[in-house]
Amino acid sequence: MRVIAEERANPSFPVREMTHFLDGGVRVTETREMIMMQLERDPVMKTIDHNDLTLPQIRERTIQKIRRLAHYVANEPVAQFRQRLSILSLVDPGTYTRIGVHYGLFFSALQGQASAEQLSYWVQKGAVTLNGLVGCFGMTELGHGSNVAGLETTATYDEASEEFVIHTPTLTATKWWIGGAAQTATHCVVFARLIVKGRDHGVKNFVVQLRDPETFALMPGVVIGDIGAKMGRHGIDNGWIQFTHVRIPRSHMLMKHTKVKASGEVIEPPLQQLTYGALIGGRVSMVVDSGNASKKALTIALRYAAIRRQFGARPGEPETKILDYVIHQHRLIPLLAQAFAMHFTGVEVQNIYEDLMVKMETLKPGDKDLHTVLEHLKEVHGTSAGLKAFCTWNALNTIDQCRQSLGGHGYSAYAGLASLYNDFAVQCTWEGDNTILTLQAGRYLVGCYREAKAGKKQAGGVAYLNDLQALLRNRCQAKSAAEIDLDVIGQAYWLVAGNVVKAAGEEFDACIKRGLREDDAYEHCSQARLYAAKMHSYGYLFHRFKDGVAKAPASLQPILTKLCLLYGLYNIAENSGPFLQYEFFTPRHLDWIRARVAELCKDIRKDAVPITDSFNYSDFVINSPLGRYDGDIYQAYFDLINAAHPPAKVPPYFKSEIHPLLHRNTQADDPLELDDDE
Amino acid sequence: MRVIAEERANPSFPVREMTHFLDGGVRVTETREMIMMQLERDPVMKTIDHNDLTLPQIRERTIQKIRRLAHYVANEPVAQFRQRLSILSLVDPGTYTRIGVHYGLFFSALQGQASAEQLSYWVQKGAVTLNGLVGCFGMTELGHGSNVAGLETTATYDEASEEFVIHTPTLTATKWWIGGAAQTATHCVVFARLIVKGRDHGVKNFVVQLRDPETFALMPGVVIGDIGAKMGRHGIDNGWIQFTHVRIPRSHMLMKHTKVKASGEVIEPPLQQLTYGALIGGRVSMVVDSGNASKKALTIALRYAAIRRQFGARPGEPETKILDYVIHQHRLIPLLAQAFAMHFTGVEVQNIYEDLMVKMETLKPGDKDLHTVLEHLKEVHGTSAGLKAFCTWNALNTIDQCRQSLGGHGYSAYAGLASLYNDFAVQCTWEGDNTILTLQAGRYLVGCYREAKAGKKQAGGVAYLNDLQALLRNRCQAKSAAEIDLDVIGQAYWLVAGNVVKAAGEEFDACIKRGLREDDAYEHCSQARLYAAKMHSYGYLFHRFKDGVAKAPASLQPILTKLCLLYGLYNIAENSGPFLQYEFFTPRHLDWIRARVAELCKDIRKDAVPITDSFNYSDFVINSPLGRYDGDIYQAYFDLINAAHPPAKVPPYFKSEIHPLLHRNTQADDPLELDDDE
Structure with missing residues (x-):
C-alpha cells in the first residue's frame, strides 16, 4: 500500500478537479x-x-x-x-x-414510432414504470440482421376484422437474438412487412403481446425459445420467437409516420428521413x-x-x-x-x-x-x-x-x-455491424466530397473538404520535434483524411463514368470507403479531443495537452503510411514523432495512477482485486478466490474416475500370444 | 445445400491433393x-x-x-x-x-532435467502410462511469472537427513495457475531456489508428491486450492499450492544438469545453454x-x-x-x-x-x-x-x-x-508473455546485427544482415503491378527488416557509447527491438511461405502462389509506413499493391470453400452448425439450440420475481401529504 501511496504523492494536476471536469460539474460527481x-x-x-x-x-x-x-x-x-x-x-x-432493452429499445420505439395517442395508451399500460408490462424489441431474424429492409416476418392487414395478422413464414424469418424474449417480456415491438391488399409497403413496427402478465403463459400462436449460451452478457435472456397467424388490433401498429386506415388505405409520412x-x-x-x-x-x-x-x-x-x-x-x-x-x-x-x-x-x-x-x-x-x-x-x-x-x-x-x-464484444455488432457502419460513414464522406467539389459548402466535421486543393498542398514546416504541436497534428489529420476521402470519391466517380449503377459503384469502392471512414474518424476524434482541451480549466491544460499530443502522435506513428504517402511528414519528422511518443509515455507515466483516480470509479465498479484503489492486490485476489473455492477437497469424481485411472491393470489387456509354430 | 454445392463445382486446384500436401502425405491424412x-x-x-x-x-x-x-x-x-x-x-x-500438462510439461521436464537413472525411475512409477501418477508443473507463482529467476519458493538442502525442504515463504510465493493441481495431479515438478549451506544457487526443479494416489488426501505440509473461473479452457483444473517445510528425498531433485551430492557439494553443468x-x-x-x-x-x-x-x-x-x-x-x-x-x-x-x-x-x-x-x-x-x-x-x-x-x-x-x-487467448501469455518474447527476439536481432557488422557471418533466417549496406540500397524496379512478384516482395521484407534491425542496433550502440550498462541499453531501445522483431517475423513468415510454395506439387502452385502473393502484399499495404520510409516502394507502387490485393481477394474468393475443404476438418472438429460441410446452417443451428433449450416454459422465478414486478401497487408508496398551513 506504501507502494501505491508513492504513486499518488505528486500528481502534476489537481485530481478532484479533473473528476469534476470529466463528469461535467461538481453536482454530477456527487450524484x-x-x-x-x-x-x-x-x-x-x-x-x-x-x-x-x-x-x-x-x-x-x-x-x-x-x-x-x-x-x-x-x-x-x-x-x-x-x-x-x-x-x-x-x-x-x-x-x-436486460433493463435497457425495455427502455432503450421497446420504449424508444414507442417514442419514435407511436402516435401521441398510442404513446399515452402504452404509458398508461405501464411502459414507463415497468408495472403491468415489460417490452422487448423484435427486429432481427435468424436469416436477417443489418438489412432491416430484408426482414421476412409479415403483418397482413385484414380489413374485415380491422386486425393485422403477424406471421413467421419461414425458418429464417424466426425472430432471433430478441433480448428479454426468453424469460422477461410481456410485449414486443415486432418489425414486420406491412402487407395491405396484397401490396408490400415495407417494414413497419407493431406491438404484439407475447405473454399473459398474470400467468406468463404464451399467447396463442406465439412460440418462444431461449437461444442459450452466449459469449457474454449472460444476464440478458435473448430468445427466438415464431408467430403463427397471430391477430392484433389495428391500433397496435405504431402510426406516428405511416398510417393504415380502417379501410386499408395506407398513408405514407411526408418526411422519411425523420424515421x-x-x-x-x-x-x-x-x-x-x-x-x-x-x-x-x-x-x-x-x-x-x-x-x-x-x-x-x-x-x-x-x-x-x-x-x-x-x-x-x-x-x-x-x-x-x-x-x-x-x-x-x-x-x-x-x-x-x-x-x-x-x-x-x-x-x-x-x-x-x-x-x-x-x-x-x-x-x-x-x-x-x-x-x-x-x-x-x-x-x-x-x-x-x-x-x-x-x-x-x-x-x-x-x-x-x-x-x-x-x-463488450457485442458492441461491435449490435445496432449496426461495425463494418457495415464504416461503409455507411464512407458513403456519407464520398457524398460530402462530391457536394464540396460541386461547390456546396460543407459544415461541421467535414468542413475540411471545402477548399481541398489548398488543404492538400499543406506540408509540415516543423523544424524541430517541439514545433509539431496540436495545430500541426490537426492539419496532418485533415490532409490525410482529405486525400483518402478524395481517393474514394474519385474511385466512385470513375465507376459512375464507366456506367456502373450508383450501388455498384459504391460496392466497388468499399475498401476505399472504409479507409476514408477510418482516417476521417481518427481525425475527428483528435479534433474533438483538441476542442475539449481548449475548454478545460487552466490547471488541467498541461496534462490534457500532453495526452492530446500523445493521442495524435501515436496514431500517426502507428499509421505512418498515409502521412508519408501524402507527404505531410517526411521520414525525418516521423523519427521525431516516434521519439516524442516515447517521451510523452514516460512523462505521463508519472501521473498514471492519479489519472485512474480522476476517473473516480469505486472499487465496487472496478470489481477487480488487481485494480483496487489501495493497491493491496495479492491478498485481495487470494482472499476472493479462496472465498469462492475453499481449499481443495477430494474431487467428487475421484472414486469413479481418477482412482481407476491411476490403478489400471494394463497387463490385463495383454493379448494371448499365438504360437504360429505349433 | 445446392448453394454450397455451387461453391464446390469448379475448384481451381485438386482439393484432395492439397490436403495430402498440407498434412505431409497420404498416410498422415488417413491417420x-x-x-x-x-x-x-x-x-x-x-x-x-x-x-x-x-x-x-x-x-x-x-x-x-x-x-x-x-x-x-x-x-x-x-x-x-x-x-x-x-x-x-x-x-x-x-x-x-489437462493431459498436455502431464506430457508436455511434467514429463518434458523429466526428459529435459532428470538424469537417465531418475527418468527411468519415474517412468517405472507410471509417468508414461498415467498409471500410478499424474504430474503437474509448478513454475509460476502468485507474484512471479515470466521471470523464472525471480521465483521465491525455496528448496533448502538438509545434509543431515539428505533431504530437501520445499517451502513457500510468502503469499506471493504461492504456486499459482498450476494446471492439474486443483483436482488431478499426484506429483508436481516444483521450480524452487536451491539453497545449500546458506547459498542460493538459483532456480532448479524438484519432484514433490502432492497427494496419496490411494485416497487423494493431500500430503502433510501441502495445501492446494482451486483458482476457479477462467476466461477459457474450463476443463483444466488450475490451482494454487503452498508448501510448508515439505521434505523430499535428495533424489527428487532433477539432476541432469546441476547436481547436489549427499555432502551438499553443488556441481554446476558444463553447458548452461542446453537447459x-x-x-x-x-x-x-x-x-x-x-x-x-x-x-x-x-x-x-x-x-x-x-x-x-x-x-x-x-x-x-x-x-x-x-x-x-x-x-x-x-x-x-x-x-x-x-x-x-x-x-x-x-x-x-x-x-x-x-x-x-x-x-x-x-x-x-x-x-x-x-x-x-x-x-x-x-x-x-x-x-x-x-x-x-x-x-x-x-x-x-x-x-x-x-x-x-x-x-x-x-x-x-x-x-x-x-x-x-x-x-486460444491464453496462448499469447503462457510459455512466455508475447511482449516479453518480442523483446527477446529483438535482443537476438540486435546481437546478430552487431555480429554481422563486426564481420561474423550470419546464417539461416538472419543471413540478410550479412551485406546490409548493399541490401539497404535496394529499390523496387517494378514498372507494373505484375512485376511485383514473390522475389520482389521477399526483397522488400528483407530491406525493411534490415533497416529496422539496424535502427535498433544503432540505438543500442549509442546507449552503450553514452555509458549505459548493457541491460539498461536494451531497456532503452525496447520499442525499437519490438518493431525490429515484428518486421523480421513478418518477413520470416513470408519467406517460409515462399519456400513452401516452391516445394508444392505443380498442380497446387497456382493457388498457393496467389495466396503467398496476397499474404506478402496485404501486409505491405497494411504496414506501408516503413516500406515508404525506407523507399523500397514509391506511393505509386503502393497504389498498384492495393489494387492487386483487391484482385487477389476476388480471385481467391472463388476457391474459398474448396480451400476450407482442403483443411479437412470434420464437422465434429469444426463443432459449429454455421461451419457445416453441407451448408445446411440455419436448420442445424436452430435444432442444436432447441435441443439444449426446449421452447420456453414459465421461468422458475416468475412467481417470486416477475409477477410482483408486474403487479406493484405503486400508489401504496405515496407519502402522506403534510398540510403546512394547518
Whole structure:
C-alpha cells in the first residue's frame, strides 16, 4: 500500500478537479458517488460472486436487480436514472442490457414510432414504470440482421376484422437474438412487412403481446425459445420467437409516420428521413460507453502495473515495477490518451445529438429551418456511424491489451477483464455491424466530397473538404520535434483524411463514368470507403479531443495537452503510411514523432495512477482485486478466490474416475500370444 | 445445400491433393481421418453440449476423456498419439491442456532435467502410462511469472537427513495457475531456489508428491486450492499450492544438469545453454497451433459467408451472398493467406527444431560441431520467440475477425468462435508473455546485427544482415503491378527488416557509447527491438511461405502462389509506413499493391470453400452448425439450440420475481401529504 501511496504523492494536476471536469460539474460527481454508494451497499446488487454463478442463477439475480431499479425509475429524475443506468452498464452489463432493452429499445420505439395517442395508451399500460408490462424489441431474424429492409416476418392487414395478422413464414424469418424474449417480456415491438391488399409497403413496427402478465403463459400462436449460451452478457435472456397467424388490433401498429386506415388505405409520412433519427442515439451512447469501458480497463491495468514487479532486480533491491518499463508504458499510456479522446468526443457528439433531437421533435414539413436540420441530421448520422465503429473497436482492443498486460492473471475471471471483453464484444455488432457502419460513414464522406467539389459548402466535421486543393498542398514546416504541436497534428489529420476521402470519391466517380449503377459503384469502392471512414474518424476524434482541451480549466491544460499530443502522435506513428504517402511528414519528422511518443509515455507515466483516480470509479465498479484503489492486490485476489473455492477437497469424481485411472491393470489387456509354430 | 454445392463445382486446384500436401502425405491424412472418426463416434468424447455444462460437469467430463485417451497412449505409436493430441487441441482445448500438462510439461521436464537413472525411475512409477501418477508443473507463482529467476519458493538442502525442504515463504510465493493441481495431479515438478549451506544457487526443479494416489488426501505440509473461473479452457483444473517445510528425498531433485551430492557439494553443468532448449518446443508447437486454429475459424467464417445473404437484392432475386462483397473478401481472404503462412512456417520450424533436438541429445562438451549446434540453438531460440508471439497474436486476431464476420451469430456460444477465442487467448501469455518474447527476439536481432557488422557471418533466417549496406540500397524496379512478384516482395521484407534491425542496433550502440550498462541499453531501445522483431517475423513468415510454395506439387502452385502473393502484399499495404520510409516502394507502387490485393481477394474468393475443404476438418472438429460441410446452417443451428433449450416454459422465478414486478401497487408508496398551513 506504501507502494501505491508513492504513486499518488505528486500528481502534476489537481485530481478532484479533473473528476469534476470529466463528469461535467461538481453536482454530477456527487450524484454519481451517491449512486455508486447505493449500488455497493445494496445486497441485491452484489456482483462479487458473478464469476461462479450458473446461467439460471445469473438470470434470476438479474431480474432481482431489475426489481430494485424499478423503484428508482418511479422515484428519481430521468437524468439521475440515466446516470444510474450508465454506472450500471459498467458494473453489470447483463442487467443493464436486460433493463435497457425495455427502455432503450421497446420504449424508444414507442417514442419514435407511436402516435401521441398510442404513446399515452402504452404509458398508461405501464411502459414507463415497468408495472403491468415489460417490452422487448423484435427486429432481427435468424436469416436477417443489418438489412432491416430484408426482414421476412409479415403483418397482413385484414380489413374485415380491422386486425393485422403477424406471421413467421419461414425458418429464417424466426425472430432471433430478441433480448428479454426468453424469460422477461410481456410485449414486443415486432418489425414486420406491412402487407395491405396484397401490396408490400415495407417494414413497419407493431406491438404484439407475447405473454399473459398474470400467468406468463404464451399467447396463442406465439412460440418462444431461449437461444442459450452466449459469449457474454449472460444476464440478458435473448430468445427466438415464431408467430403463427397471430391477430392484433389495428391500433397496435405504431402510426406516428405511416398510417393504415380502417379501410386499408395506407398513408405514407411526408418526411422519411425523420424515421432514422432514432438509430443515432444508440450509436452516440456507444461512443461514450467506449470511453468508459476503456477507463475501467485501464484503471485495472495501470494500478496493477504500478504494484507488480518483474525482472531488473539489482542486488538487494526489489524487482522493477512493470509500469517503469518503456515497453509497458508504450502498451498502456497511448490507450489512456485514446480513452480521453473517446471521452471528449462522446461528450461533444452527445450534445450535438441532443440539440438535434430537440429541434426534430418540433419539426414540421415547410418549416424554414427544415433544410438546415436535415443537413445536420445527415452529418450526425454519417459521423456517428463511423465513430460507433471505430470507438467500439478501439475499446475492445483496449480491454484486450489491458487483459494481456496483466500476464497470466489477465486470464483469471476474477481479474475482471475477461468478462469485460466478453460483455463488450457485442458492441461491435449490435445496432449496426461495425463494418457495415464504416461503409455507411464512407458513403456519407464520398457524398460530402462530391457536394464540396460541386461547390456546396460543407459544415461541421467535414468542413475540411471545402477548399481541398489548398488543404492538400499543406506540408509540415516543423523544424524541430517541439514545433509539431496540436495545430500541426490537426492539419496532418485533415490532409490525410482529405486525400483518402478524395481517393474514394474519385474511385466512385470513375465507376459512375464507366456506367456502373450508383450501388455498384459504391460496392466497388468499399475498401476505399472504409479507409476514408477510418482516417476521417481518427481525425475527428483528435479534433474533438483538441476542442475539449481548449475548454478545460487552466490547471488541467498541461496534462490534457500532453495526452492530446500523445493521442495524435501515436496514431500517426502507428499509421505512418498515409502521412508519408501524402507527404505531410517526411521520414525525418516521423523519427521525431516516434521519439516524442516515447517521451510523452514516460512523462505521463508519472501521473498514471492519479489519472485512474480522476476517473473516480469505486472499487465496487472496478470489481477487480488487481485494480483496487489501495493497491493491496495479492491478498485481495487470494482472499476472493479462496472465498469462492475453499481449499481443495477430494474431487467428487475421484472414486469413479481418477482412482481407476491411476490403478489400471494394463497387463490385463495383454493379448494371448499365438504360437504360429505349433 | 445446392448453394454450397455451387461453391464446390469448379475448384481451381485438386482439393484432395492439397490436403495430402498440407498434412505431409497420404498416410498422415488417413491417420488423421481415422482419429477424427474415433473421436467423433466415442460418446465419452462428445462436445456438442459443452456450452451448457457447469464448471463441475466440465471438469468431470474432462477426466473421463483423459481416461479414454490413456488407452491410446499405451497402445499406439508416439507419432500417432501426437496426431491425436493435435486434433484434440482443436476439438477440446481444455482436455488437451489437462493431459498436455502431464506430457508436455511434467514429463518434458523429466526428459529435459532428470538424469537417465531418475527418468527411468519415474517412468517405472507410471509417468508414461498415467498409471500410478499424474504430474503437474509448478513454475509460476502468485507474484512471479515470466521471470523464472525471480521465483521465491525455496528448496533448502538438509545434509543431515539428505533431504530437501520445499517451502513457500510468502503469499506471493504461492504456486499459482498450476494446471492439474486443483483436482488431478499426484506429483508436481516444483521450480524452487536451491539453497545449500546458506547459498542460493538459483532456480532448479524438484519432484514433490502432492497427494496419496490411494485416497487423494493431500500430503502433510501441502495445501492446494482451486483458482476457479477462467476466461477459457474450463476443463483444466488450475490451482494454487503452498508448501510448508515439505521434505523430499535428495533424489527428487532433477539432476541432469546441476547436481547436489549427499555432502551438499553443488556441481554446476558444463553447458548452461542446453537447459533452455526445452522452452523452444512449446513455442514451435504454438506456431503450428496458430495455423490450425486460424484454419478452423476460417472454415466456419468462409462457409457461413458462402451461404448467408444480405442486402443487394434486385427485384425477384435473393439477396447477395456476403462472401461476394468486396469488403467481406477483404476481411477474410488475407487472413486465409496468413493461415497458410503460419502453416508453412510451422512445418519448417518444427523440422528445424526436431533436427536440432536430435543433435543436442548426443552433444557433449568438446564435440567438434558444438559451436555450430549452439549457434543454431541461439537462432532457433531467438526466432521462435518472435514467431510464437506474432503467430499467436495473428491467430487470436483471426478468430476474432471471423467471429465478428458472422454478425450477431458470432456472439452465440453455439457458433463456436467465442469459445475458440477464449480458449486460444491464453496462448499469447503462457510459455512466455508475447511482449516479453518480442523483446527477446529483438535482443537476438540486435546481437546478430552487431555480429554481422563486426564481420561474423550470419546464417539461416538472419543471413540478410550479412551485406546490409548493399541490401539497404535496394529499390523496387517494378514498372507494373505484375512485376511485383514473390522475389520482389521477399526483397522488400528483407530491406525493411534490415533497416529496422539496424535502427535498433544503432540505438543500442549509442546507449552503450553514452555509458549505459548493457541491460539498461536494451531497456532503452525496447520499442525499437519490438518493431525490429515484428518486421523480421513478418518477413520470416513470408519467406517460409515462399519456400513452401516452391516445394508444392505443380498442380497446387497456382493457388498457393496467389495466396503467398496476397499474404506478402496485404501486409505491405497494411504496414506501408516503413516500406515508404525506407523507399523500397514509391506511393505509386503502393497504389498498384492495393489494387492487386483487391484482385487477389476476388480471385481467391472463388476457391474459398474448396480451400476450407482442403483443411479437412470434420464437422465434429469444426463443432459449429454455421461451419457445416453441407451448408445446411440455419436448420442445424436452430435444432442444436432447441435441443439444449426446449421452447420456453414459465421461468422458475416468475412467481417470486416477475409477477410482483408486474403487479406493484405503486400508489401504496405515496407519502402522506403534510398540510403546512394547518
